Amino acid sequence: MSYEVVGITVLWTFLFGYLIVASIDFGAGFFSFYSVLTRREHRLHNIIQRYLSPVWEVTNVFLIFFVVGLVGFFPESAYYYGTALLVPGSLVIVLLALRGAYYAYNTYGSSKSNNIWYMGIYGATGLLIPAALSTILAISEGGIILEEDGRVILDWLQFFANPYTWSVILLAIVSVLYISAMFLAFYAGKAEDHSAFEILRGYALMWSGPTILASVFAFFQINRQNPEHFRNMLGISWMFIASFICFLWAVYYLWKRMKLGYAFILVMLQFGFAWYGYGRSHLPYILFEQVNIYEHFTNETMAIALIAAFVAGLFILIPSLILLMRLFLFDAKYVRGSSPKKG
């Protein structure tokens, strides 16, 4: 594999990591808020809180890692995306800031009862952020970032009039709710919290249909937006078929209330196949016809340094993540809530 491909694979993998952990987080925020609204918080809120509290900060880092790595490996993308995305990027920062801060305020700061305002901000941003972030996928298909007289601009009309933009927004929102409900159902099952499990199982089943419909819709919208990309996707259509099989399999397990851990792994595989299939067929472009992984790669010395730093970083990161998961995800006592919560 060339350095270029290694670089983009690393970044794409971290973005996939973000997709999974952030979806759980975003969806959980929404469900948590919804449970307070419908006065079911006593059944859902605790289980969500117990999972989220130790990991929320880590979620943020995945996104930063991707952005920093993208600029490092492909400095040109900073120029195009950076200039064009000033407004949407700033809005995402504001949403992320409100979400992060108010989560901490609610969890660690406020007195025992949940502050409905904090929860509201948390729930609303949980759907707005994925919607906003996903539009970058639509932009990356080309035709929206234009260069005129040496200046980079974002064509807002194109952006909003484009059905593909709306199809990815829709897909992002429903997948967030689906991934999150699937994970939380597994987590509730592990905690032997049956009433929470039943509610979450209902959510997961409810969102599974829209998720697959939105995926198919977005899949065919790419054809209208960027036929070249679509042809590439058809060339590796087995990945998308595999994704669909994983989806059916996961829903089957959940329906039967069995093997919930495997069900969630299948959810990850479902999105993994679709994600890597989409990414692979997008290559060699990072921004269609403007930023190309081969022509706009960083210099070779920096590429080697970045990859070396990455490998070294993984040696610390992976054991730490495993420790985190063992303590909070796979520690039966903690999951059931019998060990003390916070200091």
Add this chain to the structure above:
Amino acid sequence: MSSLDSVTLSRILTGLTLIVHINFASVGVGVPLMIALAEWRGIRTGDPHYTLLARRWARGFVISVAVGVVTGTAIGLQLSLLWPTFMRVAGQATALPLFMETFAFFIEAIFLGIYLYTWERFKRPMLHLLLLIPVAIGSSTSAFFITSLNAFMNTPQGFTLENGVFTNIQPLVAMFNPATPTKVSHVLASSYTVSAGLLAGIAAFSLIRGRKHAYFKKSLKLTVTATLVFAISTAIIGDFSGKFLAKYQPEKLAAGEWHFETMKQAPLLYGGVLGENNEVKYAIKIPYALSILAGNSPNTTVIGLDEFPQDEQPPLLIHYLFDLMVTIGALLVLIPILYLFRRRLPGKQKGYPKWLLVAILALGPLAFIANELGWMFTEFGRQPWIIRGYMKVADAATTSTSVAPMLLLFVVLYIVLCASCLKVLAKLFRNKDVMEEMKELGIEGGKIS
């Protein structure tokens, strides 16, 4: 014109984000060390007061970390959004420290999460304390990487510039540039000072309000002593930084000291105002001091501003920033010394004199202000360059015309974030009183029951 405007606006917005972020970042670097110190003392002496102290600090710390994380995310993304041309060119040489910083951030985030939720999960308290080591290492190394990037912008090296493109890149040479050692150590030491000073101020506040429990006195002693040690180290490293500037960035030192002509036996100006035609009025003039500051000898030649073209000189107002920072730095050493010698002060009395407590209360705000002033000095001091000698700020900013509304948006965001953060912190400590918490834990009187 519109491009020029977005340069100014981008500078203001970046400055604003950094001004907010630096406060939380310094706390993020320094407070884990203080928590570790308290918890370690608690374990070593078996005194549960220190353990409680560590716990209460940790609780407030999470809130500030949250705001630190989100403002840090903001600056991380704003670098590309507001300075796309800079990132395109400099990304070739400087991606490494930014990239490694995210790993450090990962480690800090992971272990902080674990630390906060495992107070009672380990049988040996020492194991829990050990979790703070990766937190402190994570936050300090992330400060190291990010500061080394800033140092690169001040003393760039590790590349050659050919037709506007960086070639022959040596990432490690770029990272370990001449500014890195002094800058990183000054940043670390001042972050520790800020954090210790802040916590000392909180302890003093409780005592001023008439709370006399031993818990507060122990807290005061620990934090004020730490402030003294850190403030002295900051001052010593600050002296090295001055020598560094004289050698590598003479225009910054010259502008900061209003030193217009190159000469030996250069005097140091303290205070004063600048009249028309750069006449200095009302300044205290200390003979030879600038030469001694620059090179330890009165005969050191100090390069003056006259050796730089007009359009490459930093703004002269940085003199005020520098003097104020140094003055506050001196206070940060002096106040803790007064505390240590309080029993020998004239007008001897038992306990703590009120004025001394008020002075200690001021340590926190003073340290934050000095920190901000120092950063402003260093950042304004490299104007007009974004990468000194290679790229001017005016050529690096975004060409977007939407910076103004974004600036407004972020002003509102930061006001909301800071105000709510202070409110939540105040409420957090008011809701759970120390005395009640001690009763709950059964450690009233400082003995384990």
